[in-house]
Amino acid sequence: MSRVSREALVRRMLEERSPAAVPPELHTDAVRLGARMLRRRTVARRVLWVLLFAAAVAFTVWAVSVQPWVEPPSETTPPLTGW
Template sequence: MNRPQREAAVRQIMERTVPRLPPELHTDAVRHGSRMLRRRTLARRLLWLLLWAAAVGFTVWAMVAEPWVEPPSETTPPLTGW
């Protein structure tokens, strides 16, 4: 298929009339879209809640465990009697 034939085929496709859509298609699409939006909003809120709970849990653990403090040495005996 050469270029003029392709252009003619494209023109023919573009000049066709638009097919009629069923009238209930719009309401179904709106209902489906709003349901998707609600689910997405709920998922986003749950993820933020999970992130907040993880941050609070980490903060509480860090304050209780104090991982930045070096544990006492258990390999050397304590110095007594100086």
């Protein structure tokens, strides 16, 4: 079957079918669900930003209190000789 005949067949099939009936409440349901999705997405985004900020603050407090960049003090003393 060539491309032209396939296109003609599809056109005929589309012309013969009547458009599907859409329920009248479909639009309101779609708008309501879309609004709910947007609210959930906004809340999730805000929660993630708050968690990121809290993690940054916790890391900063930990780094200031522990100071991991400072070398820890020696745990053993050198031997005492020459007394």
